[in-house]
Amino acid sequence: MNIDGVNTLACLCRIPRDAKHETKIYPLPHTYVVKDIVPDLTQFYKQYKSIKPYLQHTDPAPEGKEYLQSKEDRKKLDGLYECILCACCSTSCPSYWWNSEEYLGPAILLQSYRWLADSRDQKKEERKAALDNSMSLYRCHTILNCSRTCPKGLNPGLAIAEIKKEMAF
Template identity: 70%
Template sequence: MASTSTIRMLRPLGQNGIAKYGMRTFATSPVARLATPASEASQDKGSSMAAAPNKKPSKPKQFQIYRWNPDKPAEKPYLQTYTLDLAQCGPMVLDALIKIKNEIDPTLTFRRSCREGICGSCAMNIDGVNTLACLKRINAEGKDVKIYPLPHMYIIKDIVPDMTQFYKQYKSIEPFLKADSEPADGKEHLQSREDRQKLDGMYECILCACCSTACPSYWWNQDEYLGPAVLMQAYRWVADSRDSAKAERLQRLQNPFSLYRCHTIFNCSKTCPKGLNPAKAIAHLKQELASSSP
């Protein structure tokens, strides 16, 4: 089935796919060849022909993808529809995006890198949910797949959001170990198994921004509220027993916006593609801040 593409304007905004080859018996001498029975020769000829693989049935699927070109500022954003045969495509949404870009429309722009849910590059909104395209399976039976950039972010092009503000906020929490003294053995700061386990569920964050861009509080106060992803990383360093700057880190959050714009909506924990719980980390951070206040 040929892949196709259409445009719709938006209001603002053998059996296993491997050929089987017959086994053929070769005689070791001319005399032996002459002695080969006709029926065996006929069977041998038939088995020597490669069997054509069974062709998979066509599975057409439409993908509606947000498009916007900064080189054409007068043109409003629109949804462009692409049709793919899922029988000829990988199982993940990122597989579909790559196939569209490689075979149908090279102008389609999106971020991607590891394809393993590690780098966070391919974060986008798929069917209304912020997630990673490399981890999101294509629903073959459902409606058209709708793909948008992460919500409430400035768009560079198509489904590529501008992450400048997000990384600026991440930088503001100084996400690195701050120790007053050198390690006793001159090599590294040691940590007990129990203290190390306190960091589980936080250090795994890949900074994809799925949680922050799913948070209504972050939509409303993006300039001052740090958002779930950054706040979870802030607590990751507050909770680290090797760090000596706990008081300094907490003091930096002593204002009405950086932390306390969180209203426990829990969108962040629901949408995290890594299964982390930013809301829980924020709650612990609020407790630390309350207990440290005079």
């Protein structure tokens, strides 16, 4: 929700005890409202589903075995897997406000990079191909509202920049 002009999680936001301060609470901006302050995040989760947010493999795992990765490869996922898909970053992004049907937005692009950075995933080229159009990725204008508003302190702007670097090669 939006509390005093900042997209955040109500459970983490401190409300001042000062009776003189009037706290303003609104639903997430630029979303349809289901009821009261409950936003309709159907489009957001549809976009999340579109990136196939799971490990993809061409060859099956050995029976009863996990796909292992080194500690170094696992460390590359720090700051990516912690995203809780609250949509605070996406709904604070002007590019997402005006292009939410096609532009994936910061949260979904952070998740896209999470799977691109995962050493266990074998469909990196397919994932990059799905992002290679003028709307899915390249609507980010590095305003970085997303990084300022993330209640988990994550940096979607950096993840988007990393995807753009990977797309260049």
